[in-house]
Amino acid sequence: MNLVNLxxxxxxxxxxxxxxxVSLGIEQGDRIGVVGLNGGGKSTLVSIITGELKPDSGRVTHNRGLRVGGLSQRDDLDPAAAVRDLVLADRAExxxxxDPAIREILANLLGDIDLSAKAAALSGGERRRTALARLLIGEHDLILLDEPTNHLxxxxIAWLAGHLSQRRSALLVVTHDRWFLDAVAxxxxxxxxxxxxxxxxxxxxxxxxxxxxARIAQAAEDRRQNLMRKEIAWLRRGPPARTSKPKFRINAAEALIADVPPARESVELLKFASARLGKTVYDLEDVTLHAGGPDAGPLVLDHCTWQFGPGDRVGLIGxxxxxxxxxxxxxxxMVAPDSGRVVEGKTVRLAHLSQELVELDPRRRVLETVEEVRKYVTVGKxxxxxxxxxxxxGFKGEAQWKVVGDLSGGERxxxxxxxxxxxxPNVLLLDEPTNDLDIETLTELEDLLDAWPGTLVVVxxxxxxxxxxxxxxxxxxxxxRLSMLPGGVDEYLERRASGAALSARAASAGTATAPAQAPAAAQVAVDAGLSAKELRELQKELNRLERQLDKLGEREAKVHAEMATAASDFERLGKLDAELREIGAQKDSVELEWMELAERLDSTSS
Structure with a gap:
């Protein structure tokens, strides 16, 4: 059934x-992702489809009785209203x-928000999640989302993708989050x-x-086409962490990437990075750190020892x-550890992109603002x-002569x-670098970072x-601790889910009413059909596997350090690389065993 026509x-x-x-239509069951440059008309298209904006010309028709729900980039929450009233309206408790569906939405989007709090007291991210929860609780034939992953x-984001995929509503979503697009569209x-x-x-x-x-039409924009091919090459050959690649036209993809080199020449970049950085970049030695200073705020690191080496490209997740x-x-x-120490290499030249925008002279022009730092720079070769x-x-042509004071937040x-x-710099620390960047600019940035040989830590x-x-x-x-994730984001989500399940089990065991003569653990074991001794043995084995993972992580860090030292010895690098793969295989095996055991322990509480 056709829902909307333009x-x-x-x-x-x-x-x-x-x-x-523009002439197009949205049908029942459609799941559409909208992409394009910033300022290119994506949000305008959404506003016209919802009826919030009347077009200059042409006609928009909605199916009779169509229920449309939308999330724009700006919310309309009443600052004096409580979160409960905004989200749940007049629903009785x-x-x-x-309703399990409503409880799931509240738990995943508003689990850390007091439902009695006023909207005026919420942060920008909390307001965003409140508006999203209010939308998802409603019943709609068509849902339109404009940048729904902002502040998530x-x-x-993974939960939202799964939730939207299970809804019967038609969906149109504007987002720069490419993983999210692949998951829902x-x-x-x-x-x-x-x-x-x-x-x-x-x-x-x-x-x-x-x-x-572009290939069929023999388009003249060679650079954009090369970037596109490189992107496809990465999708097919991407890092080991990407365990599931999109299933699309494999033969055509192989033909396109047959002569495309890897996205990064890892050994060459490591050699160059080692030459520029030396052996030491950052060594964390028995570091304890609280987010708000010594013994203040949440505990981030607890006697943690870690090494960031030359040429490391690390994604930090949490x-x-x-x-x-x-x-x-x-x-x-910028902050000192509560205890322990951070050893910084003598040759480190740092650049830190924080989430806060630095103050720039609003009277200067864009090109002048960059050239005052340096007029030329070498990236890779x-x-x-x-x-x-x-x-x-993204600053093309006349945009380079815009005054800084006229730039948007994303442009700044x-x-x-x-x-x-x-x-x-030879060390880049990037904190949410993709904020306000469109997909084309993100692709260009990724290509630039491919040739950059230093150490990279990105949040x-x-x-x-x-x-x-x-x-x-x-x-x-x-x-x-800082925990290695050989399986990348997928492994992170699995560990989080497993940890939540274990926490729920522990909470259940702690609140259970046990007989006076038996400890709580023994009561749980009896409920699960296991003896207290069997339960202790399972927990003991789980602890052993965790210690084994820690040792493998230490071995892995040591091999990385040796690779940095042997950067010019390619025969030695080959042996170390083989050892690294063997350690990775062992970690995969131990982690799989740990997961199976954790699931077994979890099942004892159900």
Whole structure:
């Protein structure tokens, strides 16, 4: 059944037409992802579809009785209203408390928010989650979401993708989060040059189809086409952490990437990074760190020992508030550890992109602001001018002569990142670098970072970007440690789910009413059909596996250090690489055994 039709719709703001003669439709069951440049008309298209904006010309028709729900980039929450009233409206408590679907939405989006709190007291992220929960609790035939993943952490984004995939509503979503697009969309619309190009499949299929169209038409934009092919090459050959690649036109993809080199020449970059950085970058030695200073705020690191070596490309993962930004501030020297020490290499030249925008002279022009840092910079083997890099990051032509005071927040963030790169650092700490960047700019940034040979530590809620630029992932799981994740984000989500299940079991065991003569653990064992001794043996085995994982992690770190030392000895590097793969295989085996045992323990409480 057809839900919405647009016929010859045009819309312009000032002299620039955003939509010109667009005709399209949304049918029942459609799951559409919308992509395009910032300012290209994506939000305008959504506003026209919802009826909030009347087009300059053309016609928009809705199916009679159509129930439309929308989430814009700005919420309309009444600041004096309580969260409960905003989200649940006039539903009686027994009505929503007895509905498992509503309870799931509240638990995953508002679990840490007091439902009696006023909207005026909420942070920007909490307001966003409140508006999203209010929308999802309602019944709709068509849901339109404009950047729904803003302010959500990786775990919440994964839940939202699963939730939307199970709903019967038609869906149209505007987002720069490419992983999210692949997870929820079965069709992709690209808003470009006043029109809407349509593709079957999610982001991965869109990338391939667009590359094929460009190849057939022999498009003149060689650089954009090469980037597209490189993106496809990564999708097919990507890092080991990417355990499930999109299933789309494998033969066509192989033909396109047959002559495409790997995204990064890892050995060559490691050699170059070692030459520039030496053996030591950052060594954390028995470090304890609280987010708010000594013994204040949440505990982030507890007697943690870790090494960041030359050429390491690390993605740092954790829930919001776990201390990711605190770890970056620790490495940058902005905060000191409560105890222990951080050893910084003598040759480290640091650039730290924080979430706060630095103050720039609003009277200066964009190009002048970059050239005052440096006019030319070498990335990998290529020399770039300030103007060339500005073009790569979206400041094309006359945009380089805009006054800084006229830039949007996203443009200022791109400018800040470029100034950092122009200072020729050999260590990059990036805290949410993808905020306010469109997909084309993200792709250009990823390509630039591919050739950058230094040490990279990146915090990002953009799963696609994280897996694209990082070679390994490390997590803050709330236990005071930095935990290696050979399985990347998928493993992180599995560990979080397993940890939540174990916590629930422990809570259940702690609140159970046991006979006076038996300890709580023994009571749980009896309830599960296990003896207290069997339960203790299972827990003992779980602890043994965790110690074994710690030892394998230490061996892995040692091999990484030896690889940095032997950067010029390719025969030695080959042996070390084989040893690293063997350690990885052992860790996979032990982690699988740990997961099976944890699930068995968890099942004893059900």
């Amino acid at each position: 016929e010859s719709v045009s819309q312009a703001f000032g002299p620039k037409p955003l939509l010109s003669g 027994h009505e929503w408390a007895g 952490d990786i775990e919440a 079965t069709r992709t619309w690209e808003v470009v040059d006043g029109g809407v190009e349509r593709y079957e499949g999610g982001y991965a299929a869109y990338v391939l189809a667009k590359a094929e169209r 829930v919001n508030g776990s201390g990711k930004s605190s770890v970056l501030r620790l490495l940058s020297g 290529k020399e770039w001018s300030a103007s060339q890099l500005l073009e790569i990051l 963030r791109r400018l800040q990142l470029l100034r950092l790169i122009m200072d020729e 990002s809620h953009d799963r696609y970007f994280l897996e694209r630029v990082a070679d390994r992932c490390v997590a803050l799981l709330g236990d005071g």
